[in-house]
Amino acid sequence: MGTIDLRAATDENSIADLSSQVHQLPCCIRFDGPADVSHFFKPQSSDVEIDGVRTEEAHFRGRKLQGATISLPSGYSGFVLGQASNLNANGKRKASMPAEENQCWEVKAKFDNLTYWNHDSLPSKDDTFLRSFHWFSIAEALHKPVKVEDLVAVSHCGKDKI
Amino acid sequence: MESDCLTPEWASQPCLIGIDEAGRGPVLGPMVYGCMYCPISYQSSLASLHFADSKTLKEEKREELYENLKLDKSLGWAVDVIDPRELSAKMLAKNKTNLNGISHNSAMGLIKRVLDMGVLLTEAYLDTVGDPEKYRIKLSERFPSIKFVVSKKADSLFPIVSGASIVAKVTRDRALREWLVEETGEDINRNFGSGYPGDPETKVWLVQHKHSVFGFPSLVRFSWGTCTTLLKGEVEVAWEADETEESGNGSSNKRQAKLSSFGFKTCDKRSEEIESSGKGRCKFFQARKIQQLTQF
Amino acid sequence: MLELRLVQGSLLKKVLESIKDLVNDANFDCSSTGFSLQAMDSSHVALVSLLLRSEGFEHYRCDRNLSMGMNLGNMSKMLKCAGNDDIITIKADDGGDTVTFMFESPTQDKIADFEMKLMDIDSEHLGIPDAEYHSIVRMPSNEFSRICKDLSSIGDTVVISVTKEGVKFSTAGDIGTANIVLRQNTTVDKPEDAIVIEMKEPVSLSFALRYMNSFTKATPLSDTVTISLSSELPVVVEYKVAEMGYIRYYLAPKIEEEEDTNP
Numbered sequence: 001m002g003t004i005d006l007r008a009a010t011d012e013n014s015i016a017d018l019s020s021q022v023h024q025l026p027c028c029i030r031f032d033g034p035a036d037v038s039h040f041f042k043p044q045s046s047d048v049e050i051d052g053v054r055t056e057e058a059h060f061r062g063r064k065l066q067g068a069t070i071s072l073p074s075g076y077s078g079f080v081l082g083q084a085s086n087l088n089a090n091g092k093r094k095a096s097m098p099a100e101e102n103q104c105w106e107v108k109a110k111f112d113n114l115t116y117w118n119h120d121s122l123p124s125k126d127d128t129f130l131r132s133f134h135w136f137s138i139a140e141a142l143h144k145p146v147k148v149e150d151l152v153a154v155s156h157c158g159k160d161k162i
Numbered sequence: 163m164e165s166d167c168l169t170p171e172w173a174s175q176p177c178l179i180g181i182d183e184a185g186r187g188p189v190l191g192p193m194v195y196g197c198m199y200c201p202i203s204y205q206s207s208l209a210s211l212h213f214a215d216s217k218t219l220k221e222e223k224r225e226e227l228y229e230n231l232k233l234d235k236s237l238g239w240a241v242d243v244i245d246p247r248e249l250s251a252k253m254l255a256k257n258k259t260n261l262n263g264i265s266h267n268s269a270m271g272l273i274k275r276v277l278d279m280g281v282l283l284t285e286a287y288l289d290t291v292g293d294p295e296k297y298r299i300k301l302s303e304r305f306p307s308i309k310f311v312v313s314k315k316a317d318s319l320f321p322i323v324s325g326a327s328i329v330a331k332v333t334r335d336r337a338l339r340e341w342l343v344e345e346t347g348e349d350i351n352r353n354f355g356s357g358y359p360g361d362p363e364t365k366v367w368l369v370q371h372k373h374s375v376f377g378f379p380s381l382v383r384f385s386w387g388t389c390t391t392l393l394k395g396e397v398e399v400a401w402e403a404d405e406t407e408e409s410g411n412g413s414s415n416k417r418q419a420k421l422s423s424f425g426f427k428t429c430d431k432r433s434e435e436i437e438s439s440g441k442g443r444c445k446f447f448q449a450r451k452i453q454q455l456t457q458f
Numbered sequence: 459m460l461e462l463r464l465v466q467g468s469l470l471k472k473v474l475e476s477i478k479d480l481v482n483d484a485n486f487d488c489s490s491t492g493f494s495l496q497a498m499d500s501s502h503v504a505l506v507s508l509l510l511r512s513e514g515f516e517h518y519r520c521d522r523n524l525s526m527g528m529n530l531g532n533m534s535k536m537l538k539c540a541g542n543d544d545i546i547t548i549k550a551d552d553g554g555d556t557v558t559f560m561f562e563s564p565t566q567d568k569i570a571d572f573e574m575k576l577m578d579i580d581s582e583h584l585g586i587p588d589a590e591y592h593s594i595v596r597m598p599s600n601e602f603s604r605i606c607k608d609l610s611s612i613g614d615t616v617v618i619s620v621t622k623e624g625v626k627f628s629t630a631g632d633i634g635t636a637n638i639v640l641r642q643n644t645t646v647d648k649p650e651d652a653i654v655i656e657m658k659e660p661v662s663l664s665f666a667l668r669y670m671n672s673f674t675k676a677t678p679l680s681d682t683v684t685i686s687l688s689s690e691l692p693v694v695v696e697y698k699v700a701e702m703g704y705i706r707y708y709l710a711p712k713i714e715e716e717e718d719t720n721p
Contacts, residue, residue, distance in 0.1 A: 059250075060399075420501075
């Protein structure tokens with residue numbers, strides 16, 4: 001079991017806002033840690049507009065990337081999670097916590113938009129990344145509490161058909 | 163693209179064009195294709211201009227000849243500067259174009275540009291890229307009204323090609339000298355050397371400017387074997403476009419072809435399966451690559 | 459119902475050894491004409507095509523066309539349990555999900571049944587385009603195997619060139635280069651030792667030695683090998699299977715991709 005501590009997210013000032021700085025690249029970079037992103041990665045806005053979104057261009061490791069910056073749907077936020085320190089006051093790991101099973105995460109930063117990049121293809125509505133957002137509306141429909149009015153409406157529909 | 167844009171007065175006379183390149187081999191900087199054209203009636207005077215293969219000339223002499231030919235009313239010229247970013251991007255694209263293909267397209271682009279200006283081209287001289295005969299056929303099919311001469315060492319055989327090689331070489335040298343380094347922050351020096359992978363100065367520069375995550379500044383052609391070798395041991399970056407490819411071997415410049423390029427029908431079921439990380443779930447999730455995660 | 463009885467069971471063992479390194483899973487297709495397989499390696503560079511005609515079996519019963527998906531590694535494990543002199547019978551029911559390999563010792567005093575689960579393998583029948591070959595070389599199979607093995611210790615690519623003078627196999631690597639030239643030679647005691655070169659047009663093609671070496675696993679099947687070449691086409695390396703069929707390997711060439719490193 002793990003936990004995610006979202007308390008910091010409610011406090012505007014305690015965490016960094018990474019909006020416009022989050023990039024999802026179409027490759028797997030086998031590295032985890034800080035890098036001089038702003039010195040090397042220089043996205044430039046292109047002339048092409050698709051579905052009302054201005055596309056951008058950048059190069060990474062010699063490949064041409066084409067991307068778009070998209071806002072997260074309202075009601076959703078992006079968070080960067082980091083491992084919460086499982087250390088007690090003495091600086092020692094609590095004995096009762098096996099590291100893998102009991103991971104605690106806390107919010108380190110947040111973002112409300114991000115830029116996703118394709119290798120050699122213009123961003124479009126058909127990109128799987130954008131299509132994954134479809135889940136939001138389905139999740140909402142699935143989890144919305146059912147009210148009496150909804151049931152009445154449904155049963156009326158049924159009668160109309162007969 | 164830069165050129166002597168005005169349509170010359172002699173455009174309606176039969177003309178010849180010479181095309182040559184500079185900076186094809188180097189691991190950094192742009193590759194430049196240059197062309198020079200003039201009326202066939204002017205051809206005999208060309209010899210007196212003392213054009214020679216740009217590689218055999220000293221830099222000052224090249225610059226001087228370049229300035230002179232720009233003033234010569236009977237000569238026209240144009241260049242196509244191919245950015246190292248564009249070279250890398252095309253050679254590493256999902257549908258890769260090799261350097262020969264890029265070179266052919268650039269040369270054909272120049273011919274088209276000159277024709278579009280209204281110049282009546284009837285003869286064209288080019289240094290070969292790949293097999294001369296195949297290249298000649300490709301050019302003749304694209305521009306049936308022009309007689310093509312494609313040969314090795316065209317830049318020392320035909321003055322018009324020598325002229326083109328001077329235009330290309332001077333443009334490449336200037337571009338490299340004035341190159342605006344995009345990357346910031348780090349101490350980037352400009353001692354690139356000649357840019358050839360064998361040049362010790364270039365080697366030192368490459369090693370000094372190597373970055374474990376980003377590789378190199380964008381002046382460098384990432385698609386060159388030299389870069390792959392230098393980046394071994396740095397952060398590994400995996401691309402979907404490379405998944406099925408074999409790693410190249412230094413001793414051979416050949417690429418393994420697939421049977422599908424020879425009319426063998428293949429089925430691609432397997433790669434799709436690997437691609438979808440929503441495996442085993444409802445189609446809705448599979449198509450959107452959504453996976454359930456309980457631990458991360 | 460399918461029942462194929464092969465007296466020379468060792469043939470099937472050898473066939474499997476010669477394809478299992480190239481392909482992991484494949485469909486064996488059985489019809490009234492024979493037992494066949496076509497499969498590509500995972501990188502789509504090589505293709506193996508096997509045919510064992512029904513006449514070559516002592517008993518061949520195949521009521522309806524059947525396609526059986528097998529993991530070749532597992533099949534090889536089972537066939538390794540058969541003795542070299544054993545008679546092998548392949549049995550399967552229509553629509554069943556297993557295949558049975560029965561091994562009978564020549565003296566009929568031992569009978570072993572191995573049943574293997576079949577797999578569902580999606581594969582359309584692979585289309586092999588017809589081609590005319592510019593040059594065809596027939597040579598002793600062990601000689602070809604030896605050449606591929608020797609060259610692969612120097613380089614990773616073999617250039618096969620056929621000219622009027624003969625056939626040349628060459629390679630280059632970090633330590634140096636190697637060239638092996640064979641000339642036509644038909645004045646030999648045994649026909650299988652002959653080197654026969656039919657050349658309509660000279661050709662020169664490059665291939666990955668890694669694949670060639672995996673093809674030579676079929677050497678025990680036949681004394682001779684036939685190499686058919688055409689410029690800009692895959693090579694065909696063919697081993698005949700004792701009067702009853704063949705195993706053919708197709709390999710896409712390596713094509714030129716220039717990268718100048720010199721001024």
